[in-house]
């Protein structure tokens with residue numbers, strides 16, 4: 178017999194014995210009769226002091242579960258080829274899906290492999306030296322490679338989230354991502370998983386080529402027939418374009434070559450860094466240290482200020498703030514955290530909506546230019562970031578000193594009013610005060626640091642496509658840079674769907 182049941186555990190009961198006891202009581206069966214239990218869903222209910230763990234369990238009584246077979250990737254070395262631009266989540270999952278469907282992917286990535294890339298991100302963090310082709314946004318694994326690896330997405334309707342998570346597990350991710358309500362992998366584990374995905378692609382006869390920047394598309398009439406590399410080499414095949422939202426050169430050549438693009442609304446703001454112990458004490462209603470049975474706490478805030486959304490974004494418990502710039506002279510901040518999330522600091526993007534209609538002009542790059550102007554005014558040589566204490570930012574006064582921070586290039590006490598647009602400053606101030614009210618005043622603290630600027634939260638440009646994900650024949654814009662996805666899982670789903678659309682065109 179197989180039954181799906183819901184159980185409630187105390188934090189210290191989250192182990193096989195605790196679960197077995199709860200299941201046997203709930204089903205009135207002896208613990209010895211339970212052949213196997215699979216956790217289907219797990220969440221923490223921290224609304225009250227008495228914290229509970231809610232789990233949905235598939236219980237096998239007197240029978241074993243069927244063995245789940247991994248996806249088998251066929252050999253496609255002699256099959257027709259398709260070009261995939263970009264080895265981020267959209268490009269990598271597009272490549273896996275092409276292989277599953279008998280098409281040979283040739284993945285072209287401007288940056289380096291995920292291992293070599295690590296040296297470049299270290300050089301940027303430690304010495305403030307940027308490699309414009311290999312950084313936190315460019316290189317194998319894309320923008321997600323050194324992220325928190327949060328795999329939470331709202332795009333349930335748009336594709337098979339479970340399939341993406343299972344493929345991550347098949348390539349080395351922990352099985353807990355299949356049931357945690359807020360799954361995450363961690364910046365220390367993601368690179369190994371990305372390398373395994375690359376091995377699957379190459380072992381199946383696909384190609385992954387690094388330091389291969391695409392500078393244009395080959396066209397015959399309305400049909401895209403391939404991609405041109407910086408070296409002049411031409412790679413033939415229909416093109417899945419998954420270049421991410423920082424590839425401004427790609428947007429430029431598309432516009433120059435007459436492809437249809439439009440401006441897209443986005444959200445901008447700052448990264449807020451606070452002690453993790455503060456977040457734990459707010460979320461777990463605790464005094465003193467967090468229980469060792471509970472994970473570092475996270476939060477998600479949102480409010481409206483004068484009809485404009487203000488919200489927290491990409492919260493990284495126990496993480497660090499990193500320089501995610503791709504160009505000298507422009508500062509971009511982001512956050513990441515390792516699998517354990519054991520760091521002393523928590524950070525999150527705190528952002529507010531910017532609608533494309535608010536920005537003068539009607540050209541497709543106007544939101545991109547708006548973002549760029551914030552990044553330019555935030556820039557301090559060496560990728561030092563301007564910052565203020567949270568209380569000083571909210572009460573409009575300068576910070577004489579700053580709290581400790583994980584941001585390695587360093588912070589400089591600055592007035593963020595002089596850097597960010599007035600509407601962003603006023604919305605964030607009101608938002609912080611609202612979030613503070615939601616936590617009985619505890620969220621607003623002097624040891625919180627507000628760091629500018631968080632600007633690359635989503636693509637500022639959309640590459641138009643029809644319902645079958647084409648723009649003309651042979652071009653499939655996909656992932657975050659195309660303006661149809663945001664985050665690792667939704668980009669991976671979008672890339673997979675582009676590959677399926679390409680397969681339908683191949684067959685039909």
Ligand SMILES: Cc1cc2nc3c(=O)[nH]c(=O)nc-3n(C[C@H](O)[C@H](O)[C@H](O)COP(=O)(O)OP(=O)(O)OC[C@H]3O[C@@H](n4cnc5c(N)ncnc54)[C@H](O)[C@@H]3O)c2cc1C
Nearest residue numbers: 263265267287316319320321324327391421656657664665
């Ligand atoms: C520090 C950080 C932390 C993040 N944390 C999370 C998180 O925890 N959870 C989450 O869901 N999302 C997170 N994100 C966002 C997430 O990484 C992106 O949403 C996701 O990677 C988008 O996937 P993509 O494949 O569409 O584009 P990208 O990941 O941007 O990949 C695009 C790829 O294309 C390559 N490329 C660009 N131009 C060219 C060209 N001309 N020729 C060849 N190759 C090119 C780039 O080098 C890059 O590798 C984070 C991002 C950053 C920067």
